[in-house]
Structure formats: structure tokens, C-alpha cells
Amino acid sequence: MAAETIFSKIIRKEIPAEILYQDELVTAFRDIHPKAPTHVLIVPNVLIPTTNEVEAEHELALGRLFTVARKLAAEAGIAEDGYRLIVNCNSHGGQEVYHIHMHLLGGRPLGPMLAR
Numbered sequence: 177m178a179a180e181t182i183f184s185k186i187i188r189k190e191i192p193a194e195i196l197y198q199d200e201l202v203t204a205f206r207d208i209h210p211k212a213p214t215h216v217l218i219v220p221n222v223l224i225p226t227t228n229e230v231e232a233e234h235e236l237a238l239g240r241l242f243t244v245a246r247k248l249a250a251e252a253g254i255a256e257d258g259y260r261l262i263v264n265c266n267s268h269g270g271q272e273v274y275h276i277h278m279h280l281l282g283g284r285p286l287g288p289m290l291a292r
């Protein structure tokens with residue numbers, strides 16, 4: 177079994193976070209070190225460490241990440257100008273927390289996708 181991260185504690189509300197949305201499949205909360213005016217993390221409630229562990233049974237929860245991203249982007253007023261959704265995997269991807277999460281970033285021009 178994969179080791180729990182701080183995100184499991186946030187999902188269970190055992191530690192504080194600014195939760196913007198929660199349902200039976202996913203939880204969305206503000207990133208503690210925002211990289212843009214809007215920086216929200218959307219995570220499945222079930223622990224999936226990385227995209228390498230994604231299975232067909234996760235499709236409903238992982239699809240929900242997108243519908244919640246759409247809703248939160250609209251609520252933040254960034255849908256029209258646009259935003260970026262990012263999922264990092266393992267060390268080369270820059271993943272720090274081993275509980276799959278989608279970053280929703282926006283509120284300013286975000287520049288090129290990758291720094292060189």
C-alpha cells in the first residue's frame with residue numbers, strides 16, 4: 177500500500193487547508209505556495225501516488241478533476257482568458273507530493289509551458 181501524504185490529511189480535514197470544493201470523489205484546495213493569482217490543487221480522494229499507478233477503476237475520479245477544474249476556473253473568473261492544468265509525475269516531472277493532483281493555474285499570462 178502506498179504511503180499517505182499530507183493531502184490525505186487535508187481530504188479528511190485533519191489539517192487546515194482552504195478547501196474550495198469537495199465531493200465523494202475529489203477535493204480541491206488552494207496551493208500553500210501559489211505560483212499564480214489562482215493556484216488550486218484538485219486531488220482524487222483515493223490515494224493514487226503518481227500517474228504511473230493509474231488504473232481503469234480511477235477513470236471516474238480522474239475525469240472529475242477536469243469538471244471541477246472547469247467549475248473553479250469559471251468561479252475564479254479566469255475561464256475566458258485561460259489557464260493551465262498540470263499533473264507532474266516523479267522526479268523529472270517535478271512531483272513533490274506523491275498523491276496525484278492537478279494544478280489549476282491562472283490569473284495572469286503564464287508564459288511558455290517549459291522553462292529551459
Ligand code: AMP
Pocket residue numbers: 182193205206207208209210217263264270271272273274
Ligand atoms: P507537485 O510538485 O506537483 O507535487 O506539487 C505539490 C504542490 O503541493 C506544491 O505546489 C506545494 O506548494 C503544494 N503543497 C504542499 N503542501 C501543501 C499543503 N499543506 N497545502 C496546500 N498545498 C500544499
